[in-house]
Amino acid sequence: MKKINKxxxxxxxxxxxxxxxxYELRKRVLDSTAHFWQESDAxxxxxxxxxxxxxxxxxxxxxxxxxxxxxxxxxxxxxxEFLAWLAKPVDEREHHRSEFLLKIFFGxxxxxxxxxxxxxxxxxxxxxxxxxxKEIGHIISHKNLATHPHQPFWNITVRFGLKRAASELxxxxxxxxxxK
Amino acid sequence: MKKINKxxxxxxxxxxxxxxxxYELRKRVLDSTAHFWQESDAxxxxxxxxxxxxxxxxxxxxxxxxxxxxxxxxxxxxxxEFLAWLAKPVDEREHHRSEFLLKIFFGxxxxxxxxxxxxxxxxxxxxxxxxxxKEIGHIISHKNLATHPHQPFWNITVRFGLKRAASELxxxxxxxxxxK
DNA sequence: TTGCACATGTAAACTGTTACATGATTGG
DNA sequence: CCAATCATGTAACAGTTTACATGTGCAA
Numbered sequence: 001m002k003k004i005n006k007x008x009x010x011x012x013x014x015x016x017x018x019x020x021x022x023y024e025l026r027k028r029v030l031d032s033t034a035h036f037w038q039e040s041d042a043x044x045x046x047x048x049x050x051x052x053x054x055x056x057x058x059x060x061x062x063x064x065x066x067x068x069x070x071x072x073x074x075x076x077x078x079x080x081e082f083l084a085w086l087a088k089p090v091d092e093r094e095h096h097r098s099e100f101l102l103k104i105f106f107g108x109x110x111x112x113x114x115x116x117x118x119x120x121x122x123x124x125x126x127x128x129x130x131x132x133x134k135e136i137g138h139i140i141s142h143k144n145l146a147t148h149p150h151q152p153f154w155n156i157t158v159r160f161g162l163k164r165a166a167s168e169l170x171x172x173x174x175x176x177x178x179x180k
Numbered sequence: 181m182k183k184i185n186k187x188x189x190x191x192x193x194x195x196x197x198x199x200x201x202x203y204e205l206r207k208r209v210l211d212s213t214a215h216f217w218q219e220s221d222a223x224x225x226x227x228x229x230x231x232x233x234x235x236x237x238x239x240x241x242x243x244x245x246x247x248x249x250x251x252x253x254x255x256x257x258x259x260x261e262f263l264a265w266l267a268k269p270v271d272e273r274e275h276h277r278s279e280f281l282l283k284i285f286f287g288x289x290x291x292x293x294x295x296x297x298x299x300x301x302x303x304x305x306x307x308x309x310x311x312x313x314k315e316i317g318h319i320i321s322h323k324n325l326a327t328h329p330h331q332p333f334w335n336i337t338v339r340f341g342l343k344r345a346a347s348e349l350x351x352x353x354x355x356x357x358x359x360k
Numbered sequence: 361t362t363g364c365a366c367a368t369g370t371a372a373a374c375t376g377t378t379a380c381a382t383g384a385t386t387g388g
Numbered sequence: 389c390c391a392a393t394c395a396t397g398t399a400a401c402a403g404t405t406t407a408c409a410t411g412t413g414c415a416a
Contacts (some may be wrong), residue, residue: 003377003402006279013286023367036281040405045369067412068367086290089301090280093377099186100270101216101340106193107333110266121269153287156355160281160348167347168340175336183405185375203395220377225397247384248395273405 003093007043008051012074012082015057019073022048032154035129035161048072056081104175115179123172130165133158183273187227190217192236192254192262199253201242202228212334215309215341228252236261284355295359303352310345313338 014020014028022045029039051057056078062069074082100122107115137158140151148154194200194208202225209219231237236258242249254262280302287295317338320331328334 001378005403006277006282007403010282013282013289016286016289021367022369023365033282033285034275036276036278036285038275038277041369042371042405042407043403049369063367065412070368082286083289086283086286087294090283090298094277094279095214095218096216096276097186097218097274098216099274101337102186102190102193102213103266103270104340105213105216105333105337106196106262106266107336108330109193109196109263114267118270150288152358153285156287156358157281157285159354160284160351163347163351164344167343171340171343174339178332178336183374187376201395202397203393221397222378222399223376229397243395245384250396 005047007039007047008056009082009085010037010039011044011047011051012056012078012085015072015074016079016082019071021062021069021071025072033157035133036157051078112179116176119172119176119179123169123176126165126169126172130162130169133161133165137162185227187219187223188231188236189262189265190219191224191227191231192258192265195237195252195254196259196262199251201249201251205252213337215313216337231258292359296356299352299356299359303349303356306345306349306352310342310349313342313345317342 010029010033011025014025020028022041025048026039026041026044029037029044048057048059052059052072054077055075057072057074059070059072062071100118103110103118104115137155139145140148140154140158145151190209190213191205194205200208202221205228206219206221206224209217209224228237228239232239232252234257236255237252238255239250239252242251280298283290283298284295317335319325320328320334320338325331
């Protein structure tokens with residue numbers, strides 16, 4: 001079974017209820033899904049072009065003067081494809097690599113101090129991540145965003161990040177103790 | 181900054197204290213690091229060849245009759261490279277994609293039942309994962325393995341998997357409730 | 361006037377997987 | 389005798405990132 005490109009679904013999803021430019025799209029991905037989904041320029045712009053060719057998107061030029069601005073809008077065919085993807089079970093074969101855990105796994109070959117340094121760095125990263133998730137949690141619970149129709153789902157993904165960070169922090173602390 | 185290939189470190193680490201064939205190497209990866217590190221044939225065999233060219237490994241032929249068998253052994257240069265990697269802080273830019281969370285994030289566009297189905301499948305997968313981690317935990321705590329010098333580190337990575345599964349299970353349950 | 365955000369895009373390099381290709385040995 | 393495991397390897401392809409390339413508009 002061939003692996004299929006999922007950038008298309010991130011794009012279709014972002015465009016589902018409002019037209020955006022490639023740049024705006026990229027920003028959305030950067031500050032709303034960054035902790036579980038990333039895209040770069042070089043994946044977004046070509047994919048927008050491809051989706052347009054497939055008639056999953058339309059585009060219109062909103063350039064003002066010399067300032068370029070191309071806005072993309074989802075078509076019914078695009079919505080249909082997106083919804084079909086949503087309804088499919090997730091791709092089982094998705095697996096992740098963690099260089100950090102690989103180092104821990106081979107820890108017997110390192111001096112204790114090296115491992116402690118790795119674990120403490122991880123601890124700092126996790127504390128920072130937890131703080132960020134808390135902030136995001138606050139932002140989406142207040143003001144205009146609290147009643148946004150997507151808010152409950154954003155909240156679920158934020159809670160995922162929060163819980164993961166908390167559990168990994170516990171693990172790091174426990175592992176630091178075990179090592180000493 | 182260029183991304184660097186980390187398959188080499190997985191290989192060097194596995195060969196650090198015993199020579200192995202490519203096939204054995206692959207099996208080790210498959211049943212000891214599979215939950216945080218994977219390799220396929222097509223990454224291992226070419227990398228073994230490359231590492232040999234770089235003099236990080238040596239090989240000798242142990243074929244018996246027609247049965248091929250090429251055993252690779254790490255050199256001092258290989259050990260040195262591996263230890264230098266271990267001591268380096270982990271690559272910050274490592275990020276993961278989760279198709280599952282991407283679907284949840286866009287959940288507002290799906291019917292409730294579709295989301296429940298996704299969450300329940302995830303729940304089943306996590307229960308299976310937790311069971312597997314428990315089994316691995318038992319295996320490495322008993323018999324000859326309990327005193328293996330690497331055991332404490334294996335144990336730390338298993339506890340990582342166990343804790344993560346537990347925390348994600350809590351999250352799934354909570355999310356299923358929230359959705360109803 | 362300088363830096364930042366806006367804005368779009370390509371080329372090259374690299375990573376990694378799937379599918380393909382081939383065959384031997386061992387145990388039930 | 390047949391299935392599983394041992395054993396090694398390549399070709400083609402898909403995915404993804406980094407670096408490159410170029411320029412505008414605005415605000416301090």
